Amino acid sequence: MLTTKRLGALALLASALSTNALAAEKKMTLMLDWFVNPNHGPIVIAHERGYFKEQGLEIDIQEPADPSTPAKLVAAGRVDLAVSYQPSLTIDVAAGLPLIRAATLIATPLNTLMVLDNGKNDNLADLKGKKIGIAIAGNEEATIGTMLGQEGVKFDEVETINVGWALSSSLASGKVDAIWGGLRNFETNQLDLEGFKAKAFFPEEHGVPSYDELVLVANANKHDKEALKAFAKALEQATTYIVNHPQASWEEFVAYSPDTLNNELNQRAWNDTLTRFALRPSAVDLKRYDDYAEFMYNKGIIESQPKAADYVPSFN
Secondary structure (H helix, E strand, O other): OOOHHHHHHHHHHHHHHHHHHHHHOEEEEEEOOOOOOHHHHHHHHHHHOOHHHHOOEEEEEEOOOOOOOHHHHHHOOOOOEEEEOHHHHHHHHHOOOOEEEEEEEEOOOOEEEEEEOOOOOOOHHHHOOOEEEEOOOOOHHHHHHHHHHOOOOOHHHOEEEEOOOOHHHHHHHOOOOEEEEEEOOOHHHHHHHOOOOEEEEOHHHOOOOOOOOEEEEEEOOOOOHHHHHHHHHHHHHHHHHHHHOHHHHHHHHHHOOHHHHOOHHHHHHHHHHHHHEOOOOOOOOHHHHHHHHHHHHHOOOOOOOOOHHHHOOOOO
16 A cells, blocks of 8 residues: 555655656757767767766767857857867857857867977977968967067068968978878877878967867857756766776777777877866866957957857856
């Protein structure tokens, strides 16, 4: 015979199960910044180990046909989340796009000014009068110019050449003397596998404010606050697992797409990225964002200076 107390307990259990069922129906689309690679480790692990489901989320991970569009699709309300970059987010917000930073994926810069370690360009001053390859024209004058300026070299004393995505091959072949945009966890390893030793100059060590390399962005006017909190929690669980179990997590990461992910370059990149994942994806540092926005404004990259408080909300 069911007592009133037991009936009450069963009612609470049914209510909880109903709530969880509703939460599990929360579907979100997430567009990456590029094809799946080790930079997306926590996202893939959260998906593979069921951390998103535990948080009541069903995440549809998509790769972009055009890497320049993910954040714009979020701003247009066509996808819920996108992987972007702090510098890009600042530019987009300054331009009026309705975007907010929802979480951090990689909390340190990865971009570098890279040369071959062959004794020809041992410091930034050696690049005076030489050629620097870039992938996409944009804010290179501010960043490269700032770095070179630390060694007394003016931006107009170097020649920049758009080499598209052929950064490593352009450097290895001698087409350019340096490349801007080579990532310290990828291009360094790619060149090494091809028999070339690279030397990287880090922007945050040469006058450029530090920033978050990869962030998740959501629509400022149309987002589910609780879902974003749950997403960040799942990322945190995944990152903790990766840090605690680097080899096991690598094997689970590769299982997501063995044909494209299981190679030596990705394994090297995985090992070099482990210490750069954000241990607290939801943590907010407004000054870090304001400092970088001020840098971009002072360098003329953006015409207005957005305040971090307006596009870096706290979901705690």
